Amino acid sequence: MDLLRISTAGSVDDGKSTLIGRLLYDNNALTKEQEELIEKKTVEKGLQDLDFSVITDGLIAEREQGITIDVAHIYFSTQSRKFIIADSPGHVEYTRNMVTGASNAEASIILIDARKGLLEQSYRHYFISQLLRLHTVVFCVNKMDLVDYNEDVFLKIASEIKAMTEQFEDSKPTIEIIPISSLKGDNVVYPSGETSWYQGPTLNEVLHDISSVEEVQKPFRFEVQNVLHVQNDEFIDFRGYAGKISSGSIKKGDEVVVLPSGNRSAIKEIRKYDQTFSEAHAGESVTISLNDDIDASRGTVLALPGELPSGERSLEATLVWLNEQKGIFGGRYILQAGSRTVQAKLQQIHYVVPPEKPSLKVDASELKLNDISRVSFKLSQPLFLDVYSENKANGAFIVIDPQTNNTVGVGFVERTSEL
């Protein structure tokens, strides 16, 4: 059984929580307690249709205000697939939580209210989906029941969506556009009897058909999380580097370059718990031993000669600012990528991009909450990252404000270059 990670996004009152509730309900994936709660709340609120939002709005403040504030992770499985849905907030104020939800997803669902069409948030969410290089984006034109299942309404929104997605030249996710009603259950799991003009798949079919793209072989990247040193009868002077392979593969005997020192050694042992392996691949948490005693500590990167990541002292990135406290030109931050952290200076703000018009480049001297910008950082030490579009697993970093310790931004490497 494979696993698909999805994130949902939309504007306030687009009905994301209702959609997820409907998806689970019609897939018979709710527990008895959840079904009872839905029925109870529906009666309490005097609603005609079942109130599914009670399933995902887990916080008191969310139920009070009737909005989603933070990401909820929903787990469910059908006969053929396991799903993790990151149900993310739609409110502009909580865009950072939407990025949080989408960062680990492979596909995103963007809800559009059929009565309203595309809103600023729709642009923002699509922008973020394509920035993260998600491979499928499903637009659900929701509340079709409130526009009498009118085909023209749907077609108009579909053409707006097409115009929006065509503005992006470099990345082209698979796009699906589906007319649905979460409340009534049209085209979510069951095909609708009301949209005879629509011949496409239901949302459920789309979600089951998305196939994980065959990964192109990426260069080997491994960063040391912990150094394990053991001396006992069984392990005489054992030194292993524990970490998760971010991309590529490695074999026993391979020569590796240890960064930043640039020293070379060969792989002596690849270990997982009490077993050793002749090779290991991306995503595996392993412990690697080398032939030579080499200076390597947390944050050290192992790579293969001939395919080294660039280790320059500056990098250019697309940055999403995630904090109310503004990002300032010349400001000092900490950049973290996996187990690597360096001091960094926000050297340049090239421009800010308005999500609804990505071709526009607006001058800016500071970064406000939710701003999407192109920036350059000067680094105190090299980070050994790749360009995000070529290697997602080794091309992103977070920005930490050393004053508050908060995560204030997320960056996607566009270019690394010598200062």
Added chain:
Amino acid sequence: MSVQKHLQTLEEESIYIIREVAAQFQKPVLLFSGGKDSITMAHLAKKAFYPAKIPFPFLHIDTGHNFPETIEFRDRLMEELGVELIVRYVQDSIDQNKVKEETGKYASRNSLQTVTLLDAIEELGFDACLGGARRDEEKSRAKERIFSVRDDFGQWDAKMQRPELFQILNGKINFGENVRAFPISNWTEEDVWNYIQRENLELPSIYFAHDRKMVKRDGAYLAYSDYLNIVESDEIIDKTVRFRTVGDMTCTAAVPSTADTIETVIKENKASKSSERGARIDDKRSESALELRKKGGYF
């Protein structure tokens, strides 16, 4: 076969998180209750650092109302793992007048644990507490980050959670704050059981069907014990049961079951439409019971 692939992905992720906690914090601790999730956590920690030893101690907040089977199991496992077990007692917090024993039919020490836990964190200076909470357990749990920052009162502020991107975990905190870290966030109850089966992990016997003297109350089966305030309407019967989740004897309900092996338990859970947390009486106090406890510093 493919279930195995899924479990493997989860294991790799969890080991990565546990290693991050060990590296990013000065004084981490693993909160251990003796339940199946804690046992899974202990096993993952063992794997994460092998052949080195687990580099942090375990902490048990003992309410004094545990199943004796759990405590016996706990002590045996700690000896096997060779880790230091720190125990702090809710009874001590009661004796110090820091918390008051609840009274009445539903009296439980579950929520009293918070004070004992916060005192232990402060006393011993822990800056990270690893826990086996899962997002699928309950809907306020579903909102939890992998690294969840708590202030110096142990409070969780859901509105102010840090963004958490990709697998980059920001463990930077101010002095006095601590992080609750949840390596098995993305596991479901089914995943935990499948993993226990795959890794052939031993569990306390109460997870499997056994005959027990039970108290039937409000349609739920509670273990008969001196800790329970038995009232007239309670019905005392012998029953073959197992526990799906293990907390205190006073607030964990059993399910009538004959499933006495991991295989049959997995099969029975799959067929059941009820959730695991449905057996936690404390969570039923109100829709927001767990969230309110978490805001107060509970795990």
